[in-house]
Amino acid sequence: MKIELGADVLKDNNLAAAYNRRLFKNHKTLVINIMSSPGAGKTTLLEETIKVLRGDLTVAVIEGDLATDRDAERLRSLGIKTVQINTVGGCHLDARMIAKTLPEFELENIDILFIENIGNLVCPSGYDLGQDYKVVLLSVPEGNDKIPKYPVMFRRTDLTIINKIDLLPYVSFSVEEAEKDLEAINPAAQLKILSAKTGEGLENWVNWIREAYRQCTEH
Amino acid sequence: MKIELGADVLKDNNLAAAYNRRLFKNHKTLVINIMSSPGAGKTTLLEETIKVLRGDLTVAVIEGDLATDRDAERLRSLGIKTVQINTVGGCHLDARMIAKTLPEFELENIDILFIENIGNLVCPSGYDLGQDYKVVLLSVPEGNDKIPKYPVMFRRTDLTIINKIDLLPYVSFSVEEAEKDLEAINPAAQLKILSAKTGEGLENWVNWIREAYRQCTEH
Numbered sequence A, B: 001m002k003i004e005l006g007a008d009v010l011k012d013n014n015l016a017a018a019y020n021r022r023l024f025k026n027h028k029t030l031v032i033n034i035m036s037s038p039g040a041g042k043t044t045l046l047e048e049t050i051k052v053l054r055g056d057l058t059v060a061v062i063e064g065d066l067a068t069d070r071d072a073e074r075l076r077s078l079g080i081k082t083v084q085i086n087t088v089g090g091c092h093l094d095a096r097m098i099a100k101t102l103p104e105f106e107l108e109n110i111d112i113l114f115i116e117n118i119g120n121l122v123c124p125s126g127y128d129l130g131q132d133y134k135v136v137l138l139s140v141p142e143g144n145d146k147i148p149k150y151p152v153m154f155r156r157t158d159l160t161i162i163n164k165i166d167l168l169p170y171v172s173f174s175v176e177e178a179e180k181d182l183e184a185i186n187p188a189a190q191l192k193i194l195s196a197k198t199g200e201g202l203e204n205w206v207n208w209i210r211e212a213y214r215q216c217t218e219h
Helices: A005-026 A042-053 A069-077 A093-105 A152-157 A165-170 A175-185 A204-218 B005-026 B042-053 B071-078 B097-105 B151-155 B165-170 B175-185 B204-219
Strands: A029-038 A059-065 A081-086 A112-119 A134-141 A158-163 A190-193 B030-036 B059-065 B081-086 B111-118 B133-139 B159-163 B188-194
Touching: A005 A029, A005 A093, A029 A042, A029 A204, A042 A059, A042 A069, A042 A112, A042 A204, A059 A069, A059 A093, A069 A081, A081 A093, A112 A204, A152 A175, A158 A175, A165 B165, A175 A190, A175 B111, A190 A204, B005 B030, B005 B097, B030 B204, B042 B059, B042 B071, B042 B111, B042 B204, B059 B071, B071 B081, B081 B097, B151 B175, B159 B175, B175 B188, B188 B204
Parallel strands: A029 A112, A029 A134, A059 A081, A059 A112, A134 A158, A158 A190, B030 B111, B030 B133, B059 B081, B059 B111, B133 B159, B159 B188
Antiparallel strands: none
16 A cells, blocks of 8 residues: 555645635635745735735735734734634645635635745745735845745746845845846746835835736636 | 554654764764754855864764755865755755765764754754754844744754844844743743854854863763
């Protein structure tokens, strides 16, 4: 007897992801799965993005964490419906965790659902959650060798965001080199360069979301 | 039939870790397992630490990466024996991977073996490699909420290093708050505060290693 556990786990995950995706499509909810290393600025980016979008779109968040609900509290304080998934040490979100949270939302009234994944540049990349887009943040102080060193993550994402560009004067990071590395690994990937803290470049990312939402509601 | 895979995997790991530990003890080799988020500065810290230690101690490195041997090349260029473990996407090092590399080293001639784990603040914490000490780096731009948000890692390590303190003027990070959070989660843990880039505080860490090596060779 041979047990191929890895394959089974992913098969189960893909079934749940397909279920989630159908629900999201039926309700014309745009779903964006945001991944990064710990501390790359996912929550700050969400806060600043939501402040711009909430004027005309209804946004909700699924917040993944190993422990604490600090990030969920930050988003709730903006008046945004936020459901916390606490993985109790687990290293990624999977599609069944997402499926279990969905009864908490009125999807028919939600335009955009952000999923903030666990801070981990490795494991989350393997799990389809049923999202429309996978986005990965790379923060400038991490250094731009992260793209070739964590290729699975950058190869599987639709959009890479280089965050914390306000720190460019103080660290060794070449945006050009990051662009080349990303082009080599994932030529179809888009790239946005911004600082969630200062707001520089935020508009390009927000416009990308608006366009994605427009396409999502057209079909 | 119930298959408790998690428990079996860890049991196998612990057997290999015990084997490694016995070998290290027999050869009086001090072994330090260094973990962190991607881009917290593990390789830079190793480079600067080795430049100080190599005058009077023989140092070697096991370098864990998902892909590329960039970090191993950086250490080899210092004339340091470095064995690369490429996990091909795997999210942590385990004790069997370490055991397989050991025939590559003449442990009787190695005083200190550093193991640079995969950049991941979650998965590596669960795997004993047979090391004497587990060290975790937290870099200032990641923010100090990482300690409560990734408690398993910080609870299981002997020493926490706060790195990149040269960036303190440019980001929101409170060393005092990090100290309190660490004290709450792991009162026995030691804390070193430094910048591998500027060298500030490096001496405290190097002295800690020298003292650990002295104790390791005494028994």
